[in-house]
Amino acid sequence: MCNDYEQHIRWAEYCEMMQALKFGIPSHQSELDLPRADDIKVNDMAPVMRTAGNDIELTQLNFGLPSSGRGGPAFNFRSEGRHFAESKRCLIPASAFFEFTGKKYPKAKHRFALNDAPFMAIAGIWRDGHGNHPPSFAMLTTMPGPDVEPYHNRQVVVLRPENWAAWIYLTSSEPELLQPLPEGSLTVETVRAGAD
Known part of the structure; x- marks a missing residue:
């Protein structure tokens, strides 16, 4: 599953998109709130978009919810059959996400980017920090x-920009929003060949 994505969004692109969607940007936000990264992996700090009054703010959170028992952090959360009205919803800005194929290390690495938009947002949930665990x-x-589907049996929920507000404010039902995009919505590029 997706445990690696990239964020190469220019601040001007971000501001232009937010203005087009009629989202307010807090006056204290700057390009420092949207640092670029080639690989954001589990337990890295990364920017997410969440509500802050009438605005949408960028804030740095840890990638991966702490485990309530044994095991590592939960970085992917199955959406089918769940309701998120009581959850803290967020958007994860990304230039692309990666999937890996193959049985031997290093596995082949495939990059998925959204067509017809300068960047994508992945539907997410966030939680406050507790004890040693940050938000x-x-x-x-x-x-x-x-x-x-040719690369993996699951995928992250990529939201088109026109659905960002519907997820943040949950003005559409979960089954309408949390579904895969139609064929041809994502550009796929193999960025690393796997071991033979």
């Missing part, structure tokens, strides 16, 4: 769409 987030997943 954190996880990506929501669903069944794979036709662009991802």
Whole structure:
């Protein structure tokens, strides 16, 4: 599952998108709130978009919800059959996400980017920090769409910009929002060949 994504969004692109969507940007926000990264992995701090009064703010959270028992952090969260009205919803801005194929290390690495938009937002949930654990987030997943299915049996929920507000404010039902995109929505590029 997706445990690696990149964030190369320019601040001007971000501001332009937010203005087009009629989202307010807090006056204290700057390009420092949207640092670029080639690989954001589990337990890295990364920017997410969440509500702050009438605005949408960027804030740094830990990638991966702490485990309530044994095991590592939950970085992917299955969306089917769940309701998120009582959850803290967020958008995870990304240039692309990665999936890996193969049985031997290093596995082949495939990059998925959204067509027809300068960047994507992945549907997520976040939780406050407790004890030693900082505030954190996880990506929501669903069944794979036709662009991802040849590479993995699940995929993260990529929201088109026109659905960002519907997720943040939950003005549409979960089954309407949390589904894979139609064929041809994502560009796929193999960025690393796997071991033979």
